[in-house]
Amino acid sequence: MELDFERCYRAVDSRDQRFDGWFYTGVTSTGIYCRPSCPAMTPKRQNVRFFPSAAAAQGAGLRACRRCRPDAAPGSPQWDVRADVVGRAMRLIADGVVDRDGVPGLAARLGYTERHLHRMLHAELGAGPLALARAQRAQTARILIETTGLGMAEIAFAAGFGSVRQFNETLREVYAATPSELRVTRGGRPAPGGAGTISLRLAYRPPLHGAALLDFLALRALPDVEEVRDGTYHRGLRLPHGTGTAALTPADGHVAATLRLADLRDLAPAVARCRRLLDLDADPVAIDTTLAEDPALADQVRREPGVRLPHAVDGFETAVRAITTQQVSLRSARTTLTHLIRSTIPAGAVGFPSAEEVLGADDSAFRMPSARREALRGLARAVAEGELDLAPGGDREETVRRLLALPGIGPWTAGYVAMRALGDPDVLLPTDLGVRRGAAALGLPDDPKHLDRYADRWRPWRSYATIRLWRAA
Known part of the structure; x- marks a missing residue:
């Protein structure tokens, strides 16, 4: 992706926070890359280079600024809303697909060869999928080092590194510090609540109308899944390696997040889903x-x-809610959905039932007309069998087409799912x-x-x- 030097330099010169995450500023004389708004940076023009991603800056041999923390900047809004392959790939990488399934798995999800995918990402972002995933692993490791008391070997594997040696080398390259030095610098105080509890700040581009977000989520909150209490949104999460909970509080300049995870390998996908839920990019x-x-x-x-x-942490959940809400009030839909949840998952379980659990439920779980019940089962079957991809990296046009082909799903439902689950702006x-x-x-x-x-x-x-x-x- 070509970056206009003059426009980027003006943003840096004015410390414009709106451009954080759009691009990254590298200073060749210091070997550091920063956010455009970094208060410590007054670079000379001849020493400046601009990069479309943190991974590209790291690939050029630059390390992350320790003051502005460019790796924690809001994501680029163009990858957040774009429906093309690169935008879909960025959302899937953020959700940890490369760490779980490798580049072959990412390419298969997108329907392209690995070589062609690498070429597209490098052209737009200056880095391939492995480098982009590596940059995310480094950020995940830094968060765990600074907010938990876990040992370094545990952090290395929780962050997705294949070995402790790879973990140490990457952090030295990205932050010019050893993992132990990063812990000493930030005090190394574990978050209250245990080893699986992580407290962090989720950045956003101002302004953010926090009350509107909480109003929207509170009106639709489902018992046993989520609630808004004392200015904080709480919900259960079903993640790739286990379950978790999130407590999200909009604040001035950031959203305070407390995550409790059964498996710390789920930190990156949990953060990505919370960011998407609150539309922080x-x-x-x-x-x-x-x-x-x-x-x-x-x-x-x-x-x-x-x-x-507000987007969604679970596309299937959003689609089920949309179908259940057809032609009824939110209050009536909440009662129906609460019965479905309690009929399909054990007491005390976290999150919304999966497609397989809904598909296996008997008729008594569905307090709704038979046509709507069969529409839900048709949706669950399509998701469980892999015919319908409701993840944020799914193809929007194809997903809407497949939704409309299912019995009982019309334009309103498909549009609602596209808006909230797929993030169509x-x-x-x-x-x-x-x-x-x-x-x-x-x-x-x-x-x-x-x-x-x-x-x-x-x-x-x-x-x-x-x-x-x-x-x-």
């Missing part, structure tokens, strides 16, 4: 600027800047009652056809307009 200024050009939305954008699009739900009521409250057309045509002015951020219409309702 979005570019709110770009979104709000587009929506504020419409006079009908301008006042709301001014009063509530940074309203995010440009979905409008013109037939949704809440959307229509919100449109009417703002003086906009509430007829689905007219509203759909009107919403063209909100592209490519119609999903964010949808959230604002729900709030207006």
Whole structure:
């Protein structure tokens, strides 16, 4: 990916936080790379290089700045919203697919050869999938070193390294410090709650309307799965190697996260899913600027800047919720879903039932019309048999096509799943009652056809307009 030097240098010169994660600044005279907003950096133009990823900067022999921690910057918003192969690959790498399945597994998920995938990623990000995964492992290791009391060998394997030697070498290259030195620098105080408890800060680009996020999640919270309490969102997680819980509290400049994991190898996917759930890699200024050009939305954008699009930690869960919510109130859907959860997973279990558990449930678990029950079973069968990929790295167009081919799933359900599970930023739900009521409250057309045509002015951020219409309702 080509980076315009003058534009990047202006962002660095002004310490503009909005560009954190968009690119990384390397200073050849010091051998360090930083965020654009790093307060310690005043580089001369001739000593500056710009990189599209932390992995690319590391590949050029630079180490991470210890003050601004560029590896903990928000992710690039273009990889967060783009539906092409590179965007899908970045979301899957963040979820730990390379660590679990290797590059062959990543390439198979995307439907490309390893060589072609490497070529595409290197052209866009200056690094291949192994280098990108290595950079993520280094960050995971640093977090574990600084927030737990685990031994270094345990951390090495929990972070995904193949050996302690590889772990030591990587951290020396990335941070110019040994693992023991990193622990001494940060005090090495284990987080309260035990060895599997990690406390960290999740960065975002300001502004972030934390109340809107918590309002949205609280209204839809399911007992035994999630709750909002005292300004913190709590939920159970089902992760690749086990279960976990997350407590997420929006704060000034970051979201405070406390993760409790049965298996520390799940740290990277847990962080990635929490970031996606709260839409922390979005570019709110770009979104709000587009929506504020419409006079009908301008006042709301001014009063509530940074309203995010809550995504999902589990695409199957989102699809089940969408089908269950069809033509019923949120309260009724919550009662139905609570019965389904308690009928399919053991008491005290964490998270939402899997596709296999829903598929194996008897009729008494489904307190709903038979057609809707069979729609849920059809969905569960398609996911369990691998015919439907509802992960954030799935192909959006193909996933929507396959959803619409399933009995009992129409455009509203497919659109809702695309918006929340797949992270499509440009979905409008013109037939949704809440959307229509919100449109009417703002003086906009509430007829689905007219509203759909009107919403063209909100592209490519119609999903964010949808959230604002729900709030207006």
